Amino acid sequence: MPIVLVKPIILNAAELPEWAHDELNALFCVIDLPKDPAAVSAFLREHGTKVRGIALRKTIIDAAFLDALPSLEIISSYSAGLDNVDVDAVKARGIRIENTSHILAEDVADAAIGLALALTRDIVNADRFVRDGRWPKEKHYPLGRSISNMRVGIVGLGTIGSAIGRRLHAFGSHIAYFGPSPKTVDMPYYGDVTELALNSDMLILTCPLTPATQHIVDASVLDALGPDGFLVNIARGPVVDEAALIDALAANKIAGAALDVFENEPKVPDALIGDRRVVLTPHLGPGTHDTRRRMAENVVDTLAKHLGVVGPREHTASMGKVA
Secondary structure, eight states, X not given: OOOOOOOOEEEEESOOOHHHHHHXXXXXXXXXXXXXXXXXHHHHHHHGGGOOEXXXXXXXXXXXXXXXXXXXXXXXXXXXXXXXXXXXXXXXXXXXXXXXXXXXXXXXXXXXXXXXXXXXXXXXXXXXXXXXXXXXXXXXOOOOOOSTTOXXXXXXXXXXXXXXXXXXXXXXXXEEEEOSSOOSSSSOEESOHHHHHHTOSEEEEOOOOOTTTTTOBOHHHHHHHOTTOEEEEOSOGGGBOHHHHHHHHHTTOSSEEEEXXXXXXXXXXXXXXXXXXXXXXXXXXXXXXXXXXXXXXXXXXXXXHHTTOOOHHHHHHHHHHHO
């Protein structure tokens, strides 16, 4: 009798490139989470007991969701942040969780430095100055600030924060950091964000969004940063109290901000859009073809390896070794 191999069942709760969905369908029995929230509970009651893995992106995974998936072994997320996941509930059930922060760190760090330069050298407005024909009629454009020798505080020295730190070190910046605890690194540590802001010319936010970090940058932190200070956020929008930021800009309490993320994105307050001291980008930190492909590959490969399936890149690697 021929041996019939039963594919592991996974739940697809992610919008991935078409080729990645094709790979998942080739390796697994894929069931797609309904897009209508009202249909999710009934769907999970019918199918949840057989699900061993999840391909995740933005779907909220809480304890009740996990209760419907008693056979779940692994969550593979197409993201750096896990603010949509009850991580404690996942760990309590012994479920493995993987994200892609190690893959997108370098591109996000590049974006952070790009935003810092655009902010301190006023590149966006300078571009408009040339396009509007004001140069050479107006010969002298206002001088910017140099990030070389600037005191830069990094809020969250994880994979992304560390990658930013390496780049700032090459610029000659003086770097300090805040986090839940000190790390074995050669830079000053601050256990209080306000104190870090008080001793920084720029804050770059890279921390995850958790109950402890929501609005971690509030009016008091912005006051400490001061009228010559800059804010760069490539973390999550709600780590900044957006209303406090708008008030600080209106009162000239900080020099400017560069924001890739927002509290209620994609909605951006008109006060930020209309302020020439603010650089705005549409959450493009990891937005390169190279990184997005590697992120999708990681979702597939992590599920395949954990669930005992030979994935496409593992197969290719083994063929190369034989050759």
